[in-house]
Amino acid sequence: MSLMKETEVQHPQSSVAQQPVTSPWKKRCQTVLLHLRNHTGVGMVCAVAYFDPGNWGVDLEAGSQYGYRLLFVVLLAGVFAIFFQSMASRMGCVTGLDLASHCRLLLHSRPKHTMLWRWGVLYPLYLVSEIAIIATDLAELLGSAIALCLLFPKLELWHGVLITAFDVIILLALGDPLRSRPLKLFEWFIGALVIAVFVCMCIIVSEVNIKWGHAFQGYLPSKYIIPNGALYVSVGIIGATVMPHSLFLGSALATQDRISTSSHNAFLKEDQFSPTMSLTSNESGTITKESSLTLVDRLRAVSFQAKQYFLSSFRVPPPSTFATRATCHSDRENNSLAFVNAHIYHGLVDVAVSLLGFAVVINSLILIIAGGVFYHGTVSSDGNKPAGLFEAYDLIRDLVGQGPATLFAVALLAAGQSASIIATVAGQAVSEGFLQWRVSPVIRRLLTRLLAVIPSMVVAIAMGKRGIDTLLVLSQVVLSIVLPFITLPLIYITSSKRFMSVKVPVSVSALSSSTNGCESETENGGEKTKDFSNHWVSTTIGWAIWLLVLVANVYVLTTVRKEVEDAD
Structure with missing residues (x-):
């Protein structure tokens, strides 16, 4: 009996001892993987816009004309992009609205001079945003068409334009990424294209003879830009890197609930x-x-x-998660504090790492390849003229081999197709946010693509390859000119406590007051709110960047006008 009692007492202890003990390091790894699975995606989607074929055009021109000297501009433009994209992500997460919807609430129903604000500011701003998307889609169309012609030499340039114009079918398989939950198929597809471009560029640059000491010196600031006529190309780099449509899309995707995605998807699987x-x-x-x-x-x-x-796919979709029928900001509330705390910091890290790790690196590699092959290579571009996509492909094929040249064309096609899809989704967010006009992604794609096909076909038939390269750079300069109009409301909204404050629940407020308190909490009509607006330092930097881009645009427009007058 005593032996049996002893066994009965020791059996629970032995069973407890046999249970696996999870180490703290393993728990941390599981937590990190969980956060990566849930929160990674928006940054990768936004990064696509920052190395589209328009970037390829201006980066190749910069590298072939000025060597590695404009790498500093590439890095600076990447920092600008991270800064503004983080603003857009934080705004969408805190307010639950995208940038286009905020513009409508600000300008559509003003208490005084309503029609003047609506027709003098809101609708022109919407028109400018659509111009930016059309210019973006123009660059994607041209880049994809050039890539097809490089891969299939028997195709004429206008053949590639027509073939690329009918890539709408890709959207049928991706669904609608602007719903309340993130569409993982869409994010995985875009992420695969981004990685494909990154790998191709790394292989190509490994085959080119690059003097890395001189290349890294290009990241240092230089006064070479202004006296040597490089400012026009520099503005093109900024316009090609800081993409207005990506700010609209990034703010829209930041409104999505990414925490309960797995349970939501499981429910859909059972229900479908x-x-x-x-x-x-x-x-x-x-x-x-x-x-x-x-x-x-x-x-x-x-x-x-x-x-x-x-x-x-051809029907009008239901309202997006950021859609609202409110006519002003006072008619609605921001997201809950729990939602903001669960999403905001993960979203900022995702955006910063994706843009810095992929967009800036890929743009730098393109410029380094152009500088190493054309400017510092054995073969220079004729008369120091800018090199385009066709010249880069031909020279990589002749100097390095057919394999790297084919990878160059494949990377260009992947960049063009991924950025083209992003532009379509951003156009849907813009039309829905500004005008509450919802249209199916396929119809939206056809409308945008039709406006881009017409000038592309005219230039491809009339001017050929050189005209296409010029049109690519011109489209990026247009985007740089549009950029100050888009970033103006972004800086204004994210710098205001009125728009970026979140109510603090009573339980959380009592807990914080019983401990050390919360420095960012403020009293608002008897309620405590937590302020997520920009710090005054961030606001100052934002306005400084805005002013810099504006002054550079004015300088370039003035210079181009003088050159045209002198030519006449």
């Missing part, structure tokens, strides 16, 4: 079983799927579902 299947429960309560239908009936059901999915 085929109508030919029936759900039963076994004795253990586990849900199983049963079907007594034949293979032909199942194929018919799948065909019916595919048809419905195809038709739904």
Whole structure:
């Protein structure tokens, strides 16, 4: 009996001892992986816009004309992009609205001079935003068309333009990324294209003879830019890097709830079983799927579902998560403090790491390749004229080999297609936010692409390759000119406590007051709020960047006007 009692006492202890003990390091790794799975995506999607074919055009021109000297501008433009994209991400996370919706609430129903604000400011700002998206799509169209011509030399340039114009079918498989939950298929597809571009550029630069000491010196500030006529190209680099449409899209995607994504997707999987299947429960309560239908009936059901999915792609989608019927900011509330705390810092890290790790590096590699091959290489561009995409492909093929040249064309095609999809989704966010006009992504794609096809076809037929390269750089200069109009409301909104304050729940307020308190909490009509607006240092930097871009644009426009007058 004593032996049995002793065994009974020791058995629970032995079972506890046999339970696996998770180490703190393993728990931290699991937490990091969970955060990466949930929060990674927005930064990668936004990074695509910062190395689109327009960037390729201006980076190749900069490298072929000025060597590595404009790498400092590439780095500076990347810092500008991270700064403004982080602003847009924080605004969407805190307020639950994208940049376009904020502009509508600010300008659509002003208490005084309503029609003047609406027709004098709001609608022109919407028009400028659409021009930016069309200029972006123009660059994506031209880049993808050039890539097709490089991969298939028998194609004429205008053939590539026509083929690329009908890439709308890609959107049918990706769904609508602007819903309340992140669409992981969309993010994975874009991420795969980004990694493909990154890998291709790394392979190419490894095959080119680069003097890395001289290359890294290009990241140092230099006064070489202004006296040597490089300011025009520098403004093009800034316009090609800090993309206005990416600010709209980044702020829209930041409104999504990324915490409960896995449970939400699991619910959808259970709820989206085929109508030919029936759900039963076994004795253990586990849900199983049963079907007594034949293979032909199942194929018919799948065909019916595919048809419905195809038709739904042409229907007007429901309102996005950031859509609101409010006419002013006072008619709505920002997101909860719990939502903001769970998303804001992860979102900022995701944006900063993606832009710095992919966009800035890829742009730098493109310029370094152009500088090493054309400016510092054995073969220089004719008369120090700017090199385009065709010249870069031909020279990489002749000096390095057909393999790296093919990778160059594949990377260009991947960059063009991914950035083209991003521009379409951003256009949907812009039209819905400014005008509450919702249209299917496919129809939106057709409208935007039609406006880009017309000038591309004219230039491709009339001017050929050199005209296409010039149009690429010109589209990026247009984006730089549009940039101050888009970033003005962004800086204003994110710098205001009125728009960026979040209510603090009573329980949280009592807890914080019983401890050390919260320095960023302020009293607002008897309620405590936490302020997420820009620090005065960030606001000052934002306005300084805005003024710098504005002055550079004015200088370039004045210089171009004088050159045109002298030519006449």
